[in-house]
Amino acid sequence: MxxxxxxxxxxxxxxxxxxxxxxxxxxxxxxxxxxxxxxxxxxxxxxxxxxxxxxxxxxxxxxxxxxxxxxxxxxxxxxxxxxxxxxxxxxxxxxxxxxxxxxxxxxxxxxxxxxxxxxxxxxxxxxxxxxxxxxxxxxxxxxxxxxxxxxxxxxxxxxxIHTTQILQVSMFLLLTLCCAALHAGCSTRFLKNPPLKDQSTDRSRAHSRRDVVYQAIHIFLKTWALFLFFLAMILLLPVGIPAYLGLNIAWLCFLNSLLIAVVLCAVCPVSQVTQGLAAVPPDSFCEWTFQCIVSVS
Structure with a gap:
């Protein structure tokens, strides 16, 4: 351009x-x-x-x-x-x-x-x-x-030149976040029948994982939904972001929150999140506090 x-x-x-x-x-x-x-x-x-x-x-x-x-x-x-x-x-x-x-x-x-x-x-x-x-x-x-x-x-x-890396990085991380949500939802669906004694712990963990994932996604979307809409418009419309403007601190703030959500949902053990043992990185835009999760027996 x-x-x-x-x-x-x-x-x-x-x-x-x-x-x-x-x-x-x-x-x-x-x-x-x-x-x-x-x-x-x-x-x-x-x-x-x-x-x-x-x-x-x-x-x-x-x-x-x-x-x-x-x-x-x-x-x-x-x-x-x-x-x-x-x-x-x-x-x-x-x-x-x-x-x-x-x-x-x-x-x-x-x-x-x-x-x-x-x-x-x-x-x-x-x-x-x-x-x-x-x-x-x-x-x-x-x-x-x-x-x-x-x-x-x-x-x-x-x-x-224009940049496409922003869309590539965001799409990859958002797909990872969606896969974590689907995995958490499927885990609880497979265990919806009354569990045996040796399955009660697995069901409790599955529900805890689902709650953590859903809360993390809710916290992320509550702050960055408008920014995601802006990225979607760039993806759909024939416009480009000049490369010298692509790497900016606003984008890095969004990336920071998105990476925190991905790590909490896809990588971090649910026990560390539910028991307050996870050390969430500093984030000036999202407040990463989780409500008390009650185990399902």
């Missing part, structure tokens, strides 16, 4: 304002998880890029000298295209690492680890992901900047 540079700058500016607002909203706990640390790094990268390309585009001479290099409006399109490629490359790795982080936290596999150690590890992994994404874009991918043959001092619009 071809987008004018003023529209790109407006989109980047809006993204930065939204990122700053969300970081401020979650400041008390945003650095306590991998997604929080990565969100801060993303806000910093977006802000630096926005200020740089805005200065470059608005400069009267059409160019600036930085570290001995002559940078022109040509480089605005180049930098935005590079950012879009890196955002596309980071979507799945961020989702996988965040899912692993949530699993270890919910199941208390890393309970002895201190908060400071966790922050240092998250900071290191975040830096490593940015480095690997840059390495992939510049050395391993088939990325070729598209400048439409315009002379570098007269560039007024840029060719921008």
């Amino acid at each position: 071809i987008i004018s540079i003023p529209s790109i700058l407006l989109g980047l500016g809006g993204k930065c304002l939204l990122s700053c607002a969300l970081v401020f909203l979650q400041w008390n706990h945003i650095c306590k998880s991998f997604l929080g640390v990565f969100s801060v790094s993303l806000a910093v990268v977006d802000t630096i890029l926005t200020l740089f390309v805005t200065t470059l585009h608005m400069h009267a001479d059409g160019y600036i000298i930085l570290l001995g290099l002559k940078l022109t409006r040509y480089h605005v399109c180049l930098l935005v295209q590079i950012l879009g490629q890196m955002c596309n490359a980071l979507q799945w790795p961020v989702a996988v690492v965040a899912g692993l982080d949530h699993f270890l936290r919910v199941t208390r596999r890393l309970q002895p680890v201190t908060g400071r150690t966790r922050f240092i590890v998250c900071l290191f992994v975040t830096g490593l992901l940015w480095y690997l994404a840059a390495l992939y874009v510049f050395l391993l991918s088939d990325f070729i900047p598209v400048m439409e043959g315009v002379y570098h001092t007269q560039v007024h619009q840029c060719w921008i």
Whole structure:
């Protein structure tokens, strides 16, 4: 898709304002998880890029000298295209690492680890992901900047790729959540007949699993139903999300809640949830509290 540079700058500016607002909203706990640390790094990268390309585009001479290099409006399109490629490359790795982080936290596999150690590890992994994404874009991918043959001092619009990774990640996780709900429902349906003595425990566990799954899905949908509707519209309508806007903190907040729901429903033992032994990761949008579940005998 071809987008004018003023529209790109407006989109980047809006993204930065939204990122700053969300970081401020979650400041008390945003650095306590991998997604929080990565969100801060993303806000910093977006802000630096926005200020740089805005200065470059608005400069009267059409160019600036930085570290001995002559940078022109040509480089605005180049930098935005590079950012879009890196955002596309980071979507799945961020989702996988965040899912692993949530699993270890919910199941208390890393309970002895201190908060400071966790922050240092998250900071290191975040830096490593940015480095690997840059390495992939510049050395391993088939990325070729598209400048439409315009002379570098007269560039007024840029060719921008769109992202599909958001839909891929969300569809995969939503299907996993649906499969967990179907499995929980089928487990109780198969045990609806009066159980024998040695089956009473299995039936109680099945009902507990169903209640946990249904409550988790209800908590998630109560907050993010409108966002899911927006994703559905993007899937159905012939529109695309520019790649440089695809990886944003609003999307990471949604991903955080969705991963928590998936881990609680599909991975975490129901006994840890019902007995309050599961350590739910920080979430500023969903309140992950479960009602007391009565065992069925």
